[in-house]
Every structure is written in structure tokens, then in C-alpha cells.
Amino acid sequence: MTYSSKAKAPDKLSASHLNYQKELNPAQYQAVTTVEGPVLVIAGAGSGKTRTLVYRLAYLVDQGVPPEQILLLTFTRKAAHEMLSRAAQLLNRHLGQVMGGTFHSVCYQWLREFAHLLGYASGFTVMDRADQGDLLQMIKEALGFKALAPPFPRKETLADIQGAMVNKKLSLANILHRDYPQFINHEGPLAKLFAAYRQEKRQQGLMDYDDLLVNGKLLLLEHEDVRRELSGRYHYLMVDEYQDTNHLQAELVRLLAYTHNNVMVVGDDCQSIYSFRGANFRNIMDFPQIFPGAVIIKLEENYRSTQPVLDLANAIIAEAREKYTKCLYSRQPDGCRPRLVCAADEKEQSLLVTSEVKNLLRQGVSLPQIAVLFRAGYHSFDLEIELGRAGIPFMKFGGFKFLESAHIKDLLAYVRVVANPRDALSWKRLLLLQPGVGARTAQNFLARIKGGFPLEEAQKCLAQQRQGSLKQLADLLGQLGDTHQTLVSRLGLALEHYEPLLASRFDDYPRRQRDLEHLLAITSRYHDLRSFLTDLSLEPPASLADVARPTHEYLTLSTIHSAKGLEWEAVFIIWAAEGRFPTFYAEEKKEEEEEERRLMYVAVTRAKRHLIITYPHVGYNRFVGMSVNLPSRYVANLPRKVLESWRATISEP
DNA sequence: CGGATCCCGGTTTTT
DNA sequence: CCGGGATCCG
Numbered sequence: 001m002t003y004s005s006k007a008k009a010p011d012k013l014s015a016s017h018l019n020y021q022k023e024l025n026p027a028q029y030q031a032v033t034t035v036e037g038p039v040l041v042i043a044g045a046g047s048g049k050t051r052t053l054v055y056r057l058a059y060l061v062d063q064g065v066p067p068e069q070i071l072l073l074t075f076t077r078k079a080a081h082e083m084l085s086r087a088a089q090l091l092n093r094h095l096g097q098v099m100g101g102t103f104h105s106v107c108y109q110w111l112r113e114f115a116h117l118l119g120y121a122s123g124f125t126v127m128d129r130a131d132q133g134d135l136l137q138m139i140k141e142a143l144g145f146k147a148l149a150p151p152f153p154r155k156e157t158l159a160d161i162q163g164a165m166v167n168k169k170l171s172l173a174n175i176l177h178r179d180y181p182q183f184i185n186h187e188g189p190l191a192k193l194f195a196a197y198r199q200e201k202r203q204q205g206l207m208d209y210d211d212l213l214v215n216g217k218l219l220l221l222e223h224e225d226v227r228r229e230l231s232g233r234y235h236y237l238m239v240d241e242y243q244d245t246n247h248l249q250a251e252l253v254r255l256l257a258y259t260h261n262n263v264m265v266v267g268d269d270c271q272s273i274y275s276f277r278g279a280n281f282r283n284i285m286d287f288p289q290i291f292p293g294a295v296i297i298k299l300e301e302n303y304r305s306t307q308p309v310l311d312l313a314n315a316i317i318a319e320a321r322e323k324y325t326k327c328l329y330s331r332q333p334d335g336c337r338p339r340l341v342c343a344a345d346e347k348e349q350s351l352l353v354t355s356e357v358k359n360l361l362r363q364g365v366s367l368p369q370i371a372v373l374f375r376a377g378y379h380s381f382d383l384e385i386e387l388g389r390a391g392i393p394f395m396k397f398g399g400f401k402f403l404e405s406a407h408i409k410d411l412l413a414y415v416r417v418v419a420n421p422r423d424a425l426s427w428k429r430l431l432l433l434q435p436g437v438g439a440r441t442a443q444n445f446l447a448r449i450k451g452g453f454p455l456e457e458a459q460k461c462l463a464q465q466r467q468g469s470l471k472q473l474a475d476l477l478g479q480l481g482d483t484h485q486t487l488v489s490r491l492g493l494a495l496e497h498y499e500p501l502l503a504s505r506f507d508d509y510p511r512r513q514r515d516l517e518h519l520l521a522i523t524s525r526y527h528d529l530r531s532f533l534t535d536l537s538l539e540p541p542a543s544l545a546d547v548a549r550p551t552h553e554y555l556t557l558s559t560i561h562s563a564k565g566l567e568w569e570a571v572f573i574i575w576a577a578e579g580r581f582p583t584f585y586a587e588e589k590k591e592e593e594e595e596e597r598r599l600m601y602v603a604v605t606r607a608k609r610h611l612i613i614t615y616p617h618v619g620y621n622r623f624v625g626m627s628v629n630l631p632s633r634y635v636a637n638l639p640r641k642v643l644e645s646w647r648a649t650i651s652e653p
Numbered sequence: 654c655g656g657a658t659c660c661c662g663g664t665t666t667t668t
Numbered sequence: 669c670c671g672g673g674a675t676c677c678g
Binding site for chain 2: 075076102103104105128129150151154209210212213273274276277375376377378398399401435436437438439440441537538539559560561562583584585586595599
């Protein structure tokens with residue numbers, strides 16, 4: 001451990017006057033000041049986990065550790081930014097040099113530096129989920145698998161299967177057997193398809209999300225010098241939300257700690273809600289085996305919620321089949337009991353939330369202190385209409401994917417082919433947009449530029465085509481590649497070209513046009529095309545949406561997944577009905593059903609003081625028409641002293 | 654090539 | 669029940 005002397009630097013190096021012992025409770029203090037060797041922090045909901053990470057960052061810097069030697073891995077890049085700026089505030093100095101972000105974005109940066117070692121050009125671009133589906137579809141067609149006896153998986157399912165193989169480390173046969181028995185007959189073709197997929201990505205200079213982790217790991221595993229270099233670059237590792245990491249991420253952590261073992265991970269097994277993308281909360285429990293001698297610290301005091309809210313949370317998680325016991329306790333014994341309210345139907349549920357929100361406002365709770373949470377994005381559609389009618393401003397997080405909508409992808413295709421001319425996927429998208437161009441022309445063009453030609457080559461090829469629109473496009477691409485122009489003006493040119501196509505393609509084009517202008521506004525923050533495109537793929541859309549946020553106060557609507565780590569004075573959980581929450585999807589699979597329970601636990605523990613859980617008594621079901629809903633199993637039949645049951649009574653508007 | 658029509662399938666969470 | 673995708677025809 002060559003670097004241990006740094007953290008043991010004498011206290012006089014402390015530039016700040018922070019009194020760590022006074023500002024933190026004993027467990028937090030221990031977590032903050034134990035900087036050498038492996039540390040596992042089990043942090044219950046609301047136990048000051050973020051505070052602990054922030055103070056630890058500050059502490060390290062206070063001890064004289066150069067910020068650039070710290071690596072902070074978080075679930076979103078926004079979370080990393082926030083922690084850094086809070087630490088900077090504490091110390092009253094700028095900490096620009098700390099490396100922070102998601103595993104994906106950090107791997108991306110290393111791969112830009114070292115991808116050539118893996119036989120990848122450094123100019124690779126990142127594919128999102130939809131791109132993955134499109135490429136798989138192209139291959140499915142090319143291999144003639146559309147003619148196979150149905151059912152053959154559609155492109156979204158293909159992407160799911162591929163993702164499961166990588167993230168859950170299971171063989172194709174295994175996945176098919178476990179989750180997709182209906183496709184077992186097609187195992188052979190599927191194996192071929194996925195092999196071709198891997199090959200195509202490499203040839204086109206594309207990496208999907210999983211590749212970033214897989215290749216990042218490969219880089220560290222197979223290149224001892226790189227491992228040494230990167231491990232030495234960051235002497236102190238901190239990983240947030242460790243319960244939501246998968247085997248690849250755990251392996252990355254192990255490899256990065258190679259030269260020093262200074263690694264702290266923070267997590268809560270009860271809040272593990274991402275197993276659908278391979279997260280495994282056992283990573284937490286295995287941590288002491290992988291890092292022998294790890295110090296284990298539990299944060300159990302909850303600073304967020306009143307005791308009645310915690311009582312409900314504890315009652316929900318008590319039923320979990322498998323968990324590692326923590327005892328959460330609050331300093332605020334008093335507070336109102338959470339309520340379970342049965343509304344007559346969805347409309348009444350929406351009216352109930354609206355009128356209760358108004359109630360809270362009268363009581364002095366401000367709009368930004370209120371959130372409505374739900375299992376799936378579409379669960380709030382009706383409520384959104386009602387809120388609009390009532391004139392309550394709101395912002396919605398999660399669910400809808402701005403960046404994956406067709407018009408955004410169309411516009412981006414213009415610049416993506418400029419950034420990476422080998423990207424056949426974007427070429428195809430771009431070409432098919434042009435009038436007079438169909439599958440045939442696109443195919444011919446792709447065949448001609450196959451193998452990766454520079455942009456000029458592609459331009460020449462376009463100029464030779466019969467269609468006038470393609471000759472025009474060739475000129476435009478020349479301008480888009482002109483790096484003397486600002487990125488905004490280049491994207492502006494693309495938009496100018498795309499707008500007429502947009503109008504003929506979509507009948508709701510005015511709305512889509514506004515989206516595109518919003519995208520252009522985001523662009524002005526960037527100078528470099530590649531980093532712009534990367535951020536769009538790797539940055540959660542919510543943080544990009546900052547520009548569009550209303551300046552006035554608003555109510556938060558969010559999926560529970562997107563609400564992770566956040567808190568509000570008052571929380572509503574809507575559609576807490578069997579079939580929706582837990583989703584009927586998960587009802588039969590034990591492990592998934594367990595995860596739904598944890599999801600409810602996460603939802604409940606977002607509330608500081610007020611908590612209302614509702615469901616509509618009658619709901620519309622596509623198969624059966626009207627049907628009667630039962631309350632979610634996680635909140636039905638709880639003792640009255642934990643959860644009050646009500647029938648909705650609201651005055652009609 | 655592009656528009657129209659018909660049929661099937663499937664409903665979720667996200668880097 | 670709605671929308672995406674496949675197919676067919678002009």
C-alpha cells in the first residue's frame with residue numbers, strides 16, 4: 001500500500017475548520033474517517049448516506065489527498081455532481097478534479113483512452129436501447145430469420161435477452177429456459193443472431209451500454225499495465241448504491257482496488273430495485289469475502305421520516321423473504337399515521353390527489369415538497385389531466401424517454417454519421433428519411449461504404465445517387481462536418497433540413513418541433529460533437545431536462561425508480577392495486593415479486609411526514625373491461641395502528 | 654417507393 | 669384496445 005501515507009497526513013493539513021465529530025453521528029463519523037482499506041457501509045433509508053459521502057469527500061481533501069486521486073461512482077452523474085458541489089461548499093473551495101459519475105460514463109472515458117487495446121477504434125459511439133433493437137432487427141432481416149416459424153422474438157425482446165445474458169451472466173439456453181420458454185426452439189438461430197450482433201457492433205464502431213461495462217472490465221482484467229495505471233490513478237474509491245450493481249460492476253471495483261484496496265461501498269439491500277438489469281444485492285453481502293478485513297458500518301438512525309412512516313416501512317419489509325436486518329429508528333416519534341385510501345375509480349383517485357395537494361398547500365406545505373409516486377410511467381396519465389385542469393404545475397420524471405422518440409433520433413442521425421461514418425445504423429435511419437429513398441437504395445449505399453470509409457467517401461457516393469435529395473444531403477453533411485462552425489449552428493443546419501421531413505412524417509409535428517428546439521438549446525452547452533452525443537446516451541434524461549424546467553414551483557410526479565434517493569414532506573403513492581403494484585408480470589416469479597415489495601419500501605421511505613397510498617376500487621382492464629381492484633398485497637391487511645384505511649370522500653368540482 | 658390495410662400481440666422499471 | 673409491423677397493391 002504505497003499510498004497510505006497520504007491519508008495519515010497530520011491534522012494540521014486540514015485547511016477547513018470542519019468539526020467532523022460534531023456534525024456526524026458516531027457511525028457516520030467512523031465511516032467518514034476510516035479511509036484506509038475496504039469499508040462496507042450498510043445505510044438504511046434516510047440515514048444520512050449522502051451526507052456521509054459528502055463529508056468523506058471533504059475529509060479526504062482536508063487530509064491532503066489531491067482531489068484527482070478520488071473516484072466517486074454513483075448511480076447518476078447528477079448525483080456525483082451534487083455530492084461534489086456540496087463537499088466543495090463545506091470546504092469553501094473548488095474541487096474540480098474529482099473523477100465522478102456512473103460506471104458507464106467512467107468506463108466510456110477509459111475506453112476512449114484505451115479502446116485500441118481491445119481492437120476497437122477510439123472513435124466508437126454509444127448505442128442506446130432503441131439503437132440496439134434496430135441493429136438486432138437489421139441482423140434478423142439480413143439472416144433471413146423473419147421467415148422462421150413464429151413466435152420469434154421481436155426486436156425489443158431480442159435486446160432484453162441479449163442484455164440478460166450479459167448482465168446476469170447466464171447462457172442463452174439458460175435464459176430461454178428460465179424466462180422465454182416460448183423461444184426455446186429457436187436457440188440455434190438466436191445464438192447466430194447474437195454472434196452477428198457482436199461482430200457488427202465492432203465493425204461499425206458501436207458499443208451498447210453493456211459493452212461499456214464488459215469492455216471496461218476486459219481492459220482492466222487483460223491489460224495489467226492499464227489496471228496498474230488506472231488503479232494507481234485513483235487511490236480512493238467510493239461507490240454509492242452498491243445494492244444496485246451487477247457482477248460486472250463489482251468486478252470493476254475489485255480490479256480498480258488492485259494496488260491499494262482503499263474502497264468504500266455504500267448500500268442498502270432492502271432498496272435493491274434493479275435486478276431486471278442484472279443488479280444483485282448479494283454484491284453487498286459478498287463484499288467482505290472479496291475484500292477480506294473489510295470494516296462493516298451500519299447507519300441505522302433515520303433522520304428523514306416520522307416514526308409512523310417508519311413503522312409502516314418496517315411492517316412492509318418485515319414480510320420480505322430474504323433480508324439483512326437493520327433496525328431503523330427515528331428521532332421524531334410524533335406524526336400522522338399513513339393512510340390507505342380506496343377511491344371509487346381512477347378519476348376519483350386523481351381528484352383525491354388533487355384536492356389533498358390543495359389541502360397540504362393550505363397547511364403550509366409547499367409544492368416542491370410534495371410528490372406523487374407510481375410503479376409505471378403511464379399510471380399518472382389521468383392524474384396529469386386532472387392537475388392540468390386544476391392549474392397545479394408539475395414535472396414528471398421517469399417513464400417517457402425523450403431521447404428515444406423518433407424525431408430526436410432522426411435529427412441526431414444527421415450528426416451521428418458525421419461523428420462515426422461507420423455507423424450503418426444511423427446511415428440507414430438518415431437515408432430512409434429522405435424522399436424517394438427506400439430500403440433498396442439504403443441497402444445499396446450501405447453495401448458500398450461497408451468496411452468504413454471516411455465521410456468524404458460517403459459524400460461522394462451520395463452525390464452520385466439518382467435522387468436529388470441525396471445530392472443535397474451530401475452537401476449538408478459537408479457543412480455538418482465543418483468543425484470551424486459551432487455545434488449549435490451545425491445542428492441548426494440539420495434541423496433546417498429535417499423540419500420539412502418532420503412535418504410530413506408526423507401529424508403532431510408542432511409539438512415535436514418544440515422538442516427539437518429544446519434539444520438545440522441543450523446543444524449550446526457543448527462544443528464537441530462526440531461529447532455531446534455521449535452525454536445524450538449516458539446522462540439520465542431528467543438532468544438534461546433542466547433547461548425545460550418551469551422556473552416556478554412545481555409538484556413532482558415520478559416513477560419510484562426515478563425517485564430513488566430523494567425525499568419529500570408529503571408523498572402520494574397511486575395505483576397501489578394488485579396487478580399494477582405488484583405488476584401482474586411479477587406475480588408468479590418469486591424473486592421479482594420480492595423486488596416489488598422492496599420497491600414499495602423505497603416508495604414509502606421517501607416520505608418525511610405525510611403519506612397517502614391510494615388505489616381505485618374499479619379499474620379498466622383491457623381484457624375484461626371493468627374490473628374490481630384489490631389493494632396491493634404490501635399494504636392490505638396491515639394493522640390499523642400502522643396504516644389507516646379510508647374511503648375517499650371528496651367534494652365534486 | 655410509399656401509402657393503405659390488416660392482423661397480431663402485449664402491457665414495467667433504466668444506464 | 670391501440671399501435672407497431674408485415675404485407676399487398678398502385
